[in-house]
Amino acid sequence: MKLKRYLATLAIGLSTTTVIAQDIPRITIDSTQPGATIHRDIYGQFAEHLGRGIYEGVWVGKDSEIENINGFRTDVIEALRDINVPLVRWPGGCFADEYRWRDGIGPRDQRPVRVNTHWGGVEEDNAFGTHEFFELVELIGAEAYVNGNLGTGNPREMAEWLEYMTGTSNSEVVEERRKNGRDEPWKIAYFGVGNEAWGCGGHMRPAYYADLYNHFATFLKTPRGSEPKYVASGGHTTDTSWTDTLSKNVQRQMDGISFHYYTLPTGDWDDKGESTGFAESEWFATLRQTLRIDEFIRLNKKVLDKNDPEKKLGFYVDEWGTWYNPEEGRDPGFLYQQNTLRDAVVAASNFNVFHEHADRVHMTNIAQMVNVLQAMILTDKEKMVLTPTYHVYDLYQVFQDATALPFEIENPSSYRMGDQSLPGISASAARGKDGQVYLSLVNLDPNRPQTVAVDVKGLEVTAASGRLITASTMDAHNTFSAPEQIVPGKYNAEVQGSGALQLEMPAKSVLVVALKD
Template identity: 80%
Template sequence: MKLKVLNLKQTLAILASSVAISAFAADDIPQITIDATKPGPTIDRDIYGQFAEHLGRGIYEGIWVGKDSEIENINGFRTDVIEALRDINVPLVRWPGGCFADEYRWRDGIGPRDERPVRVNTHWGGVEEDNAFGTHEFFELVELLGADAYVNGNLGTGNPREMAEWLEYMTGTSTSAVVEERRKNGRDEPWEVAYFGIGNEAWGCGGHMRPAYYADLYNHFATFLKTPRGSEPKFVASGGHTTDTSWTDTLSKNIQRQMAGISFHFYTLPTGEWDDKGESIGFAEEEWFATLWQTLRMDEFIRLNKKVLDKNDPEKKLGFYVDEWGTWYNPEEGREPGFLYQQNTLRDAVVAALNFNVFHQHADRVRMTNIAQMVNVLQAMILTEEDEMVLTPTYYVYDLYQVFQDATSLPVEVTNPASYRMGEKTLPGISVSAARGKDGQLYLSLVNLNPQRAQQVSVDVQGGEYRSAQGRVLTAEAMDARNTFDREPEVEPAQYRAEGEPGELKLELPPKSVIVVALGA
């Protein structure tokens, strides 16, 4: 991945802020203490999962262009997008939805493409869906990426037989009619399904159900979902949202069939209002603050649901899967509102990093998440326009945080934390997470939430002597800095290094920045 160094203007701004910071006594700056002697739960790589729904240009054009396209492709998949996603080590992809999943007829997406039926995508824009991208294409995608598959089944408009036959089609090894159909369609060996969702948002677009009714349906459908021994996926129940823990409580008490975890959805709306969510660019600091305040509610929601799970599942067998999360803004003017295309700025990068640090803190239960969505939809990694592609600020956060995949979390204490205030509300000035990577390195992530003020922090590690920090920083001059098709990128990682003495290692955090470093002796 290409690195850049901070330009002169950025460097001068950081130094000026650092001079202001140095006026404070050492006791006044935040003190970060990492206890390397007390390893915590593993930060599951699937926390960095992606989501690809049949929505707008998320799949068609964004990922799939077909073999005959003039856009360079690998068997119909955009070469540039595939290579970019490989670079961030995507561990998991969820498909086909989302709301789309509960109207999806899996048989529409198999067999010769020119014979597949056309349907209307009633959820997203009322456009025609030609089913060119179906089951075989999805598994080819995840194989190209080296990722695992999370398939969401149709409980809303489907039936148990339909769902059971789809799972058999994907995983079966016998000579049954369904498995032979898969072989006829070009796939001899079964695929591996890491996760299988039984419905989606049953409280909303998946059927507007009550928790108890959905629990009964889950038990009904799950009874017939069978795979060859050793190939059973982790089954996911459709859970709740925001502060409503009734779904988590009811499902963890009443689902009697196989269940690995309960899903949860939360989108960050700057205003907190669905009718007028806020804009993706051109916002004032008040909206920057409101966005970060809203996204940090994720910690509250996870804590509330963990409390319920700890009561009903003290052995921690169940995971809490945040399989839809991210920013959601007002539709861009001139675009189809149902396509959910939005610009992605430095603010989105900060939102992503804050959520990752929250997920790390709750790694005992949060074992899988999926940002919404991968390409051209909501808080995307990648935006495309015909044969062009740009990498978003959120993409670069996933790049920086790769080192935390399957790392061992470490306790972190922040004393004398800085505060970021606006009106009557207060946010922490910094967000921190630490872990021991699979490579043995000690990694530290830091986010400076304040868009106006740099911050100095002091780092001490119990159980080791660390004198340096080396990694990358993501920042820019404007709060809505972004990467577009018509000019040079405004947000890309830059090299970062700091040196000091054990117990006296100090790091300078530029305003509105995300930093990931390895600590060294």
Template identity: 90%
Template sequence: MKLKHYFAVVAVSLTFSVFAAEDNPKITIDSTRPGATINRDIYGQFAEHLGRGIYEGIWVGKDSEIENINGFRTDVIEALREINVPLVRWPGGCFADEYRWRDGIGPRDQRPVRVNTHWGGVEEDNAFGTHEFFELVELLGAEAYVNGNLGTGNPREMAEWLEYMTGTSNSVVVEERRKNGRDAPWKIAYFGVGNEAWGCGGHMRPAYYADLYNHFATFLKTPRGSEPKFVASGGHTTDTSWTDVLSKNVQRQMDGISFHFYTLPTANWDDKGESTGFPEDQWFATLWQTLRMDEFIRLNKKVLDKNDPEKKLGFYVDEWGTWYNPEEGREPGFLYQQNTLRDAVVAALNFNVFHEHADRVHMTNIAQMVNVLQAMILTDKEKMVLTPTYHVYDLYQVFQDATALPFEIENPSSYRVGDQSLPGISASAARGKDGQIYLSLVNLDPNQSQNISVDVKGLELTRADGRLITADTMDAHNTFVAPNQIVPGDYQAEAEGSGALQLEVPAKSVLVVALKN
């Protein structure tokens, strides 16, 4: 049996042998038929005004005893630079549709205090606003994704914010920006017209939102050459009506449609499951749930291919990640959760799915960057720890702007729990910007290592060099006391004779290697 994909979820045998066996899976990569470019923005981040995601997590202020760069945590900035963050989405999320942008400009001691009604009912002093956000993305060397307020705002408010950020004239709005310390306009890569219109953004019908989008977008103008990609708020389930209605009825500028999906182990919002101490059936259920991402994208791509055959529209998964029960003793509305090896596997599985659909999926944002849901980084006052998910982003840097490569998989089998089964291995192959061929392999099975034969047509592979993430337990995680329980380790494998290269993939692991000839 053979499967042909640019991405593949592959199953493998539960018994491992260091030698090639006829029933072991074999991956054959065809480097002569390049596929779509894997847009670097697939590795985007999300920073919402939520819990300690921005305040303490990113912004501590210039007078903080925590080492900072003009108010931004030095340790967090340096860590995020290391994983080459390409894009940051802000200010929400649900928060975006109640955000008054003028609250976040001008002298900080004169900015009004509001209540964050979505997340914990805490006071929002607006110390982190438009200027601070753009300073953050400049510090990271990233691009900006700004989400406008359609829910409680109006077209003039949204249009003036866009003018404030991008304008070059001597208008009163642009002069206000200059008065506040920024002469040159900022560049915006993406601009969202509302968020989750089906839910916290207004509980709208697709047709009603499409009319509002046309209304608002009519007035969203920037100087020529500085237009962002405009993003419409799309769906979140197998119901493709949002994608269908928007792609048929939005007549104004629209470059992409968003989609949100969170991985819940139980698929029950009232009892989502715990972030640690979970049994194997919840490991299995979590991976099963997250692999639904492939189904959602395929369903929506089918609609887009019908309504937009020229592929002018992107499909942007601008919120995704794991969501567990609140940790005991913490404010439930802050959405702080521990991040384990399971989260690392979830992240890598999603990346492999996004690579498969790189022709439409040009941008995604994990929720969220620091201290919220499936975060890269956790902080506790002056302390900081990198999560297993952070390390997956580090390994997958080589796929940013790489070119997907098709491959065949022979002899797939499965990872089973009871009478249910999942693929045992997820894979993706691409040629990086440096010309090397990279292969990612994710072993979903928490109990058995796998032996996989790898071949590249027309090349005689001699070795594979890369890095590996794994641990002894399914819920292994880094803490402020023990911050290095999970860190990537070096990985090497050498071919024997003229046979295909054999890669041992340990149980519950993420592996990314460069294939050498």
């Protein structure tokens, strides 16, 4: 059965529901007790000089036969605009701590060629640099998150780059920017002082990095009113020592601490699992692994609540997403992987966790935007396809800057495999900027549909409308020859008689609805 026909049949069936079984999950949302703001930057993106993430994925050059806007491919720009991307992180990632910013300014035919030692050992011609990055974010209506080079750079280099980007004086550095075609300064939303200092950024100890942060940050200055939020390189997995050390010992400007976590189906970096053709055991393992992000955030929040009770510091998950084995026949250093319904369920489940911790989690960046890891978009020369993860970002737009609402789930379902179990449903609720109450639901079970009853304190709900993502197989995905195997379908439900609203969810699905009175 084709997906669109299936969704239409589902929507028709919803209106006939009249009886609420006693054993189904029931979600009660309290619309009278608003919580934290779900910051739009939770929906941030990440673009690193890695594989075809920037070159071909975003930048093709003005002379390309691929339709472009001043060198940026038109189809990708329009797709990113459509999901209201709020923030883009650049130039890395591991690449950031070897990046020399002066390589990427001035006439492109005079920029030096370097070797990208982190990702494939390929030549980097620096055609995409500072000016191109800011033009990209301006084209898609996003803000900029720039990651500075602490690993192989020095304080003067980092300070001059910041001055180049934000300065308003007639200094030599600012005049150089003007000579290169940009008179007005750019606005930087976030500035990262290094990346993964525990790993590819220098294999440092937390205390050593904290000292370096204080050293570098002393010299990071912008005109008054142009200050970015400064981000320190934090930890990963269950290690809270970075959060503890930084929140205690950084004396200079610091607005947030970063955290990285990738979802590996197997948990084994040497054999991570495949992006397609996987068994249900890997579906289950992937979801079990991705839901651990809740544990990691809670552990770090506990440290922050002790060291920063006034909640001045944010906790930024600025790299996250699925990571599978390299696809056969592709350069393993390019990290290109297919993107399936499983990735959509992973993305939505993570969003629901981030919403729950919106008091600290003010920004996240999925890895990565185009052609790398859990991408929004895949390209092949002139061809482009939107992934299931892209469609989740589209559905969840309504949560940008929404106000989280508390909720409880009575009689929660579970998804079991052997002696292990996961929650059957992941959920989140919020009041959007438009005043409507929105509910997101994820059915993690790939086999069993679920019915969920919904009550809202302070609102007499009579109907729900929104969009649903699902498919017939766990590894369903869009391809260049079949780009609409997974697309969101319309979803509607109405209260019948005197009963409460019931939402019917197919197996392995993502749903976002507006609740209407």
